[in-house]
Amino acid sequence: MMADSAKPLIVQSDRTILLEADNALYEEARDAVAGFSEIVKSPEHYHTYRITGLSLWNAAAGGMTAESILEGLRKYSKYEVPSSVEADVVDYVSRYGRLKLTEKDDRLILSSDDNVLIAMVWQAYSFKQR
Numbered sequence: 001m002m003a004d005s006a007k008p009l010i011v012q013s014d015r016t017i018l019l020e021a022d023n024a025l026y027e028e029a030r031d032a033v034a035g036f037s038e039i040v041k042s043p044e045h046y047h048t049y050r051i052t053g054l055s056l057w058n059a060a061a062g063g064m065t066a067e068s069i070l071e072g073l074r075k076y077s078k079y080e081v082p083s084s085v086e087a088d089v090v091d092y093v094s095r096y097g098r099l100k101l102t103e104k105d106d107r108l109i110l111s112s113d114d115n116v117l118i119a120m121v122w123q124a125y126s127f128k129q130r
Contacts, residue, residue, distance in 0.1 A: 003079055004078050004079075005078065006023075006024075007029075007075075007076050007078045008020040008026050008029045009029055009078060010078055010079065011073055011081045011082060011085055013084050015051040015085055016048060016049065016051075017033055017037060017048070017049040017073075018046045019046065019048075019049060020045070021047055028076070033072065034049075035064060036055055036058075036059035037051045051085070056092040056096075057092070057095075059093070060096035060097070061096065065093065069089050070086055070089055070090075073085070098113075098117055099117065099121070
């Protein structure tokens, strides 16, 4: 894919994003990535953001979907968004809300509609108790 020099983002396969500060679309792109990434550093010309599991969880908690996140990346990226980043975004966002922790009679109850997921959590908990 050809580079689109008018766009301000470079999305890297390690889930870091470089945002060109001297670009006409800087503010729009900054506002887009701020909803699902964490700023790492902001020197004069390129600001670095990182997409993490926690930043994606926070985005999902705020109502963002995987598609809206990917749409924002594609809209402002100079190059094609790496497939590994796309897969990670879909995977992490799809995990949001699958487990629920509620309180009942002064006890915490972990529940899910996914019996396989509950079995995996139980197995991990049982293993740690050994």
